[in-house]
Amino acid sequence: MITMDIQFEIKGGDFNQAGKASSKIKNRLKQLDIDPSIIKRVVVAAYEAELNVVAHAYHGIMTALFEPDFITVTITDSGPGIENIEQAMQAGFSTASGKVREMGFGAGMGLPNIKKNTDELKIESKVGEGTTLFFKIYY
Amino acid sequence: MRINEILELTEARLVAGDPDSLINIEHAFSSDLMSDVLTLDNHHIILITGLANVQLIRTVEMADLPVVLLCRNKTATPEMIDLANENGTILLETPFSIFRVSGILYSNGLKPVF
Numbered sequence: 164m165i166t167m168d169i170q171f172e173i174k175g176g177d178f179n180q181a182g183k184a185s186s187k188i189k190n191r192l193k194q195l196d197i198d199p200s201i202i203k204r205v206v207v208a209a210y211e212a213e214l215n216v217v218a219h220a221y222h223g224i225m226t227a228l229f230e231p232d233f234i235t236v237t238i239t240d241s242g243p244g245i246e247n248i249e250q251a252m253q254a255g256f257s258t259a260s261g262k263v264r265e266m267g268f269g270a271g272m273g274l275p276n277i278k279k280n281t282d283e284l285k286i287e288s289k290v291g292e293g294t295t296l297f298f299k300i301y302y
Numbered sequence: 303m304r305i306n307e308i309l310e311l312t313e314a315r316l317v318a319g320d321p322d323s324l325i326n327i328e329h330a331f332s333s334d335l336m337s338d339v340l341t342l343d344n345h346h347i348i349l350i351t352g353l354a355n356v357q358l359i360r361t362v363e364m365a366d367l368p369v370v371l372l373c374r375n376k377t378a379t380p381e382m383i384d385l386a387n388e389n390g391t392i393l394l395e396t397p398f399s400i401f402r403v404s405g406i407l408y409s410n411g412l413k414p415v416f
Binding site: 279 | 360
Protein backbone atom coordinates (compact mmCIF):
# COMPACT_ATOMS: atom_id res chain seq x y z
CA MET A 164 0.00 0.00 0.00
CA ILE A 165 1.36 3.41 -0.89
CA THR A 166 1.01 6.50 1.25
CA MET A 167 -2.03 8.61 0.39
CA ASP A 168 -3.09 11.96 1.63
CA ILE A 169 -6.59 13.38 1.49
CA GLN A 170 -7.80 16.74 2.72
CA PHE A 171 -11.24 18.11 3.54
CA GLU A 172 -12.66 21.48 4.43
CA ILE A 173 -14.98 21.76 7.45
CA LYS A 174 -17.30 24.74 7.86
CA GLY A 175 -18.09 25.94 11.38
CA GLY A 176 -21.80 25.84 12.20
CA ASP A 177 -22.76 23.76 9.16
CA PHE A 178 -24.32 20.71 10.80
CA ASN A 179 -25.85 19.44 7.55
CA GLN A 180 -22.35 18.86 6.20
CA ALA A 181 -20.90 17.50 9.47
CA GLY A 182 -19.68 13.96 8.94
CA LYS A 183 -18.95 14.21 5.22
CA ALA A 184 -15.17 14.25 5.72
CA SER A 185 -15.28 11.30 8.16
CA SER A 186 -17.54 9.41 5.76
CA LYS A 187 -14.95 9.79 2.99
CA ILE A 188 -12.23 8.49 5.31
CA LYS A 189 -14.46 5.50 6.11
CA ASN A 190 -14.98 4.70 2.43
CA ARG A 191 -11.25 4.92 1.73
CA LEU A 192 -10.42 2.57 4.64
CA LYS A 193 -13.04 0.10 3.37
CA GLN A 194 -11.43 0.19 -0.08
CA LEU A 195 -8.10 -0.57 1.62
CA ASP A 196 -9.72 -3.60 3.28
CA ILE A 197 -8.84 -2.49 6.81
CA ASP A 198 -10.35 -4.47 9.72
CA PRO A 199 -13.89 -3.13 10.47
CA SER A 200 -13.14 -2.64 14.19
CA ILE A 201 -10.16 -0.42 13.28
CA ILE A 202 -12.28 1.49 10.74
CA LYS A 203 -14.83 2.17 13.44
CA ARG A 204 -12.19 3.55 15.83
CA VAL A 205 -10.81 5.85 13.11
CA VAL A 206 -14.13 7.19 11.90
CA VAL A 207 -15.58 7.70 15.39
CA ALA A 208 -12.49 9.71 16.39
CA ALA A 209 -12.54 11.66 13.10
CA TYR A 210 -16.27 12.36 13.38
CA GLU A 211 -15.99 13.55 17.00
CA ALA A 212 -13.17 15.90 15.93
CA GLU A 213 -15.15 17.08 12.90
CA LEU A 214 -18.18 17.78 15.11
CA ASN A 215 -15.99 19.81 17.47
CA VAL A 216 -15.00 22.09 14.57
CA VAL A 217 -18.62 22.43 13.41
CA ALA A 218 -19.84 23.08 16.96
CA HIS A 219 -17.13 25.46 18.18
CA ALA A 220 -14.90 26.83 15.41
CA TYR A 221 -15.31 28.99 12.29
CA HIS A 222 -13.40 26.93 9.78
CA GLY A 223 -11.24 23.82 9.74
CA ILE A 224 -9.11 21.56 7.56
CA MET A 225 -8.95 17.80 8.12
CA THR A 226 -5.98 15.96 6.62
CA ALA A 227 -5.86 12.17 6.62
CA LEU A 228 -2.61 10.41 5.82
CA PHE A 229 -2.97 6.73 4.95
CA GLU A 230 0.35 5.00 5.68
CA PRO A 231 1.01 1.28 5.15
CA ASP A 232 0.61 0.40 8.85
CA PHE A 233 -1.33 3.29 10.33
CA ILE A 234 -3.43 6.38 9.66
CA THR A 235 -2.88 9.87 10.98
CA VAL A 236 -5.58 12.53 11.02
CA THR A 237 -4.89 16.20 11.70
CA ILE A 238 -7.66 18.75 12.18
CA THR A 239 -6.63 22.38 12.30
CA ASP A 240 -9.27 25.02 12.94
CA SER A 241 -9.53 28.74 13.27
CA GLY A 242 -11.76 29.43 16.22
CA PRO A 243 -11.95 30.38 19.87
CA GLY A 244 -9.40 27.77 20.98
CA ILE A 245 -9.50 25.75 24.19
CA GLU A 246 -8.66 27.58 27.41
CA ASN A 247 -7.85 24.54 29.51
CA ILE A 248 -7.15 21.33 27.55
CA GLU A 249 -6.90 19.19 30.70
CA GLN A 250 -10.39 20.32 31.72
CA ALA A 251 -11.74 19.76 28.18
CA MET A 252 -10.48 16.17 28.31
CA GLN A 253 -12.61 15.41 31.36
CA ALA A 254 -15.76 13.42 30.59
CA GLY A 255 -18.81 15.60 31.04
CA PHE A 256 -17.10 18.98 30.67
CA SER A 257 -18.78 20.91 27.87
CA THR A 258 -19.09 24.44 26.52
CA ALA A 259 -21.51 23.41 23.75
CA SER A 260 -24.49 25.62 22.90
CA GLY A 261 -28.11 24.65 23.41
CA LYS A 262 -28.47 24.17 19.64
CA VAL A 263 -25.67 21.59 19.64
CA ARG A 264 -27.23 19.75 22.59
CA GLU A 265 -30.64 19.66 20.87
CA MET A 266 -29.01 17.75 18.05
CA GLY A 267 -27.88 15.03 20.45
CA PHE A 268 -24.31 16.19 21.03
CA GLY A 269 -22.37 18.44 23.39
CA ALA A 270 -22.38 16.08 26.36
CA GLY A 271 -18.69 16.59 27.03
CA MET A 272 -17.73 13.18 25.72
CA GLY A 273 -16.05 14.01 22.40
CA LEU A 274 -12.42 14.48 23.44
CA PRO A 275 -12.46 11.55 25.94
CA ASN A 276 -13.96 9.38 23.20
CA ILE A 277 -11.26 10.44 20.73
CA LYS A 278 -8.65 9.51 23.34
CA LYS A 279 -10.30 6.11 23.92
CA ASN A 280 -10.25 5.25 20.21
CA THR A 281 -6.77 6.44 19.25
CA ASP A 282 -3.22 5.16 19.83
CA GLU A 283 -1.70 8.66 19.92
CA LEU A 284 -3.44 11.97 20.51
CA LYS A 285 -2.00 15.49 20.59
CA ILE A 286 -3.95 18.71 21.06
CA GLU A 287 -2.48 22.19 20.78
CA SER A 288 -4.59 25.29 21.17
CA LYS A 289 -4.26 29.05 21.35
CA VAL A 290 -7.16 31.02 22.79
CA GLY A 291 -8.55 33.40 20.18
CA GLU A 292 -6.72 31.66 17.32
CA GLY A 293 -7.66 28.01 17.07
CA THR A 294 -6.89 24.39 17.79
CA THR A 295 -4.92 21.59 16.15
CA LEU A 296 -5.82 18.01 17.00
CA PHE A 297 -3.67 15.13 15.76
CA PHE A 298 -4.26 11.41 16.19
CA LYS A 299 -2.71 8.18 15.01
CA ILE A 300 -4.25 4.71 14.84
CA TYR A 301 -2.36 1.53 13.88
CA TYR A 302 -4.12 -1.00 11.61
CA MET B 303 -33.62 -11.08 15.45
CA ARG B 304 -34.38 -10.40 11.79
CA ILE B 305 -35.70 -7.09 10.41
CA ASN B 306 -39.08 -8.55 9.46
CA GLU B 307 -39.60 -9.72 13.05
CA ILE B 308 -38.74 -6.25 14.42
CA LEU B 309 -41.19 -4.70 11.93
CA GLU B 310 -43.94 -7.03 13.03
CA LEU B 311 -43.36 -6.76 16.79
CA THR B 312 -43.20 -2.95 16.83
CA GLU B 313 -45.80 -2.35 14.08
CA ALA B 314 -43.10 -0.38 12.29
CA ARG B 315 -42.68 0.51 8.65
CA LEU B 316 -39.46 0.47 6.73
CA VAL B 317 -38.54 3.83 5.14
CA ALA B 318 -34.95 3.14 4.00
CA GLY B 319 -32.72 0.16 3.43
CA ASP B 320 -33.19 -3.38 2.23
CA PRO B 321 -36.46 -4.95 3.53
CA ASP B 322 -35.09 -8.41 2.78
CA SER B 323 -31.85 -7.87 4.69
CA LEU B 324 -30.81 -11.03 6.50
CA ILE B 325 -28.86 -9.13 9.14
CA ASN B 326 -29.26 -10.67 12.58
CA ILE B 327 -29.68 -8.05 15.33
CA GLU B 328 -28.44 -9.18 18.74
CA HIS B 329 -28.37 -6.02 20.87
CA ALA B 330 -30.48 -2.88 21.29
CA PHE B 331 -29.62 0.56 22.63
CA SER B 332 -32.19 3.26 23.42
CA SER B 333 -30.90 6.84 23.37
CA ASP B 334 -31.51 10.35 22.09
CA LEU B 335 -27.93 11.28 22.95
CA MET B 336 -25.65 10.74 19.96
CA SER B 337 -22.58 11.34 22.14
CA ASP B 338 -23.48 8.08 23.95
CA VAL B 339 -24.12 6.23 20.68
CA LEU B 340 -20.60 7.09 19.54
CA THR B 341 -19.12 5.30 22.56
CA LEU B 342 -20.66 1.88 21.78
CA ASP B 343 -18.26 -0.95 21.00
CA ASN B 344 -20.73 -3.71 20.08
CA HIS B 345 -21.87 -4.67 16.59
CA HIS B 346 -25.27 -5.69 15.21
CA ILE B 347 -27.09 -3.14 17.36
CA ILE B 348 -30.47 -1.56 16.69
CA LEU B 349 -30.68 2.04 17.87
CA ILE B 350 -34.07 2.95 19.35
CA THR B 351 -34.50 6.73 19.39
CA GLY B 352 -36.83 9.71 19.28
CA LEU B 353 -34.26 11.95 17.63
CA ALA B 354 -35.01 12.56 13.96
CA ASN B 355 -32.34 14.58 12.20
CA VAL B 356 -29.59 14.08 9.62
CA GLN B 357 -26.94 13.83 12.34
CA LEU B 358 -28.69 10.71 13.66
CA ILE B 359 -28.03 8.99 10.33
CA ARG B 360 -24.43 10.26 10.19
CA THR B 361 -23.84 9.05 13.74
CA VAL B 362 -25.08 5.51 13.10
CA GLU B 363 -22.95 5.42 9.95
CA MET B 364 -19.83 6.30 11.99
CA ALA B 365 -20.74 4.03 14.90
CA ASP B 366 -21.44 1.20 12.44
CA LEU B 367 -25.00 0.53 13.63
CA PRO B 368 -27.02 -1.17 10.90
CA VAL B 369 -30.60 -0.41 12.03
CA VAL B 370 -32.43 2.61 13.50
CA LEU B 371 -35.97 2.61 14.85
CA LEU B 372 -37.63 6.03 15.11
CA CYS B 373 -40.25 6.00 17.87
CA ARG B 374 -43.42 7.88 18.89
CA ASN B 375 -44.45 8.63 15.30
CA LYS B 376 -41.33 10.63 14.44
CA THR B 377 -40.91 10.73 10.69
CA ALA B 378 -37.67 10.71 8.74
CA THR B 379 -36.98 13.69 6.49
CA PRO B 380 -36.18 13.11 2.79
CA GLU B 381 -32.53 14.04 3.55
CA MET B 382 -32.39 11.36 6.28
CA ILE B 383 -33.89 8.75 3.94
CA ASP B 384 -31.46 9.63 1.12
CA LEU B 385 -28.45 9.43 3.44
CA ALA B 386 -29.65 6.16 4.99
CA ASN B 387 -30.06 4.62 1.53
CA GLU B 388 -26.63 5.91 0.52
CA ASN B 389 -25.00 4.33 3.61
CA GLY B 390 -27.04 1.14 3.63
CA THR B 391 -28.66 2.00 6.98
CA ILE B 392 -32.03 0.35 7.63
CA LEU B 393 -34.44 3.00 8.90
CA LEU B 394 -37.76 2.11 10.55
CA GLU B 395 -40.62 4.20 11.99
CA THR B 396 -43.00 3.07 14.72
CA PRO B 397 -45.92 4.78 16.46
CA PHE B 398 -44.85 3.16 19.78
CA SER B 399 -42.88 4.94 22.51
CA ILE B 400 -39.23 4.16 23.26
CA PHE B 401 -40.29 2.51 26.53
CA ARG B 402 -42.83 0.26 24.83
CA VAL B 403 -40.52 -0.74 21.99
CA SER B 404 -37.66 -1.43 24.39
CA GLY B 405 -39.91 -3.67 26.50
CA ILE B 406 -41.21 -5.60 23.50
CA LEU B 407 -37.80 -6.20 21.95
CA TYR B 408 -36.20 -7.09 25.31
CA SER B 409 -38.90 -9.62 26.13
CA ASN B 410 -38.46 -11.16 22.67
CA GLY B 411 -34.76 -11.78 23.15
CA LEU B 412 -32.75 -8.69 22.20
CA LYS B 413 -29.95 -8.08 24.68
CA PRO B 414 -28.96 -4.78 26.29
CA VAL B 415 -25.53 -3.35 25.46
CA PHE B 416 -24.77 -3.07 29.17
